[in-house]
Amino acid sequence: MDRNHLLRQVAYMKNSLFDQGYLDREQFTQLEELQDDANPNFVEEIVTLYYNDSARLIQNMEQTLVNRPIDFVRLEEILHQFKGSSSSIGAKKVNDACTQLREYCSAENTEGCSRTLQLVKQEHAVLRTRLETYFQMVREAG
């Protein structure tokens, strides 16, 4: 009973993540489908891996904006990597922010890049919090 309640909550949380555009439904669902007895916490592992790696990428991107002159090419490269990584878990809002950043980067708009990079960071952090809560609930639900 309790468990069912928890399970429903998990489902609810997940759906809201999808509906609010934080996560891409198809991709995330596919990840969940990969989860099996051999890898019972597969999705969580993937998300953890993603956050570890992407933190580094964000840091690198920030560094490029600090250096002078700004290496926009490098920034775009890192961004490309970051985007690819984010697509792995279906981080939708993060990816949208990345697209914006990419445009500013192409235009070599320093101020625009700084601004949107902050936006990327923000979305990145928000999603992380949401997912942490989500996985906690998943664990509780067993």
Add this chain to the structure above:
Amino acid sequence: MENCFTSSPRNDTFNPAGLRVLVVDDDPTWLKILEKMLKKCSYEARLLFEAQALGNTFLVIIGKHLRVTDMLTTCGLARDALSLLRERKDGYDIVISDVNMPDMDGFKLLEHVGLEMDLPVIMMSVDGETSRVMKGVQHGACDYLLKPIRMKELRNIWQHVLRKRIHEIRDIECLEGFETIQLSRNISDLSDDGHLLTGEDLTSIKKRKDFENKDDDKDYGDPLSTKKARVVWSVDLHPKVCESSCFNRAMTCDVCLTEVGPKKILDLMNVPWLTRENVASHLQKYRLYLSRLQKENEFKTSVGGVKHTDSPPKDSNGSFGIQNPISMQQTDISNGSYGFSCSNSLIHNVSPKSVEGDLQGIVSVPVTEPKRDLSVDVPDPLKARSSQRDFDCFVPPEADISFTAFDSTIPTQFSWCKVPESPFKHECKPLQDGFNQLPLPGPQHPIQNDHKQSVPSISSKSSVADRDIEIKPLDATCRSHHSNHASPTGTMIDSFSGQAEVPIASHQAFEPISTTASSMKNQGFNPSSISNLDSAQRNLNRGIGSSLATLDEDLKLYWLQGDCLAMNLGLQDIDFSLYDDPLLINEVPFHLYDSRFDYEHPCDPAEYSVVDQSLFIT
């Protein structure tokens, strides 16, 4: 036919389960996901991310050729991938690789794999822009997946493996059928289209279009059986093919370059475990590769440094004069159109930088006009070559590719040539630079002082290269030759000199030329630069006179060039006497041989190294 293919049942059920996939990606998240996905498809996946732990593994020729070393300064994921694939030649059925990777451009890896191992490669990227996808396809990717990747897309990758195997069988069969007709062709067809013809003929006959990216490597996997040993066309083998083709052609004056059949080549190569099908398939790939390189070269800016002196030697053979040819060659070389097959490796990059110009030029310019005289040819090809730089491919980074601009003393050391001698690995680096500068392997080396430009051989080479679709193989052979004789890992120069010294029975004259790896480009004759050249030339004259057959001059050129490569000075077995072309002998022997030798030398180890370099140097 002992062909394994023929014997392998085509109708056998292809069981996708257990497909061995190598995934190359620098994103750990994706690697993990893909691994899981592949496992769900019952494939065996190996992630090449852990490979990074290998550290700066020195991808020293893991495979026989294609030194990936040299410029690999950092731990390279893609390099690790290549080395892994080379180590276990039959270890994987398909490779899935990301396009953007830190150490190497995914496209380069793609080419490498395609050429060396003939494995189907699937590209993936988050970027689905049409131009990127097209580039992937052009480089031979079997498929291009967009990230995020879906399960259903992965489930179907096995069809690429099956398709490739079926094609291989088919190709071989086509080659066999084609062989019989070839011999009767007239050499004159060789002209420019020589290469084209070959390619075209082959393709038309074989209806194979998917060889675009596979030139050198021949992979004989039994389509249905994953256990079939693959024939890796290492630098040792490839040159042999060149050799034999050239040789063959030499023997049958009227045989069109393209007509040299695998059987002949096989016989000439005298590699016991090799089958005709292996050769046929490889040959075809090579030709296609050459033609592709040639096209690429055409677009490539002429190699820097290379001077297109172009004094087109159009004049009769003789008039070609060493000078002319050299200049011509230079230009050609610069063009990089030399598809020097030296590097079996992917010469994908036809960048002037590689010395490859010379070597590659030869290769890439497979379609040089077959023009009758050497002189004529030489110049032409050269010129044409200038636009193309096939050098990229092969420039073995290792050798100090002295190819840099011929005009001036070709500083580049024959990276190509040298390659064989010393392990490219380290040397490759320098080569790169060298190559870049000069496509023409001007023997800048200290050895010779200024042969560079004058090396007519280069031009001749180029012309030859063009014509000779097989050039590639020649390169390979040359390369091997180089290695044969030159074993010093020292600088190219050393190798070259060493090479020069290697007395080539018939090619003596060539020796000097070839040795001057740098002069390779110059194919033409680098009198000054190559001390060896002098001797080589003498030899050449001797040899050429007798050996030169009445083959079409062009043909000869090609052969010469190709032979040179193969001959690597060490190719004593190549009997120039076959090429009894009076013209050649008289007039251009130098050039031709020179160039050829040049190619040879540079091609080999150098080429590989160079190629590697270019490959990795994104």
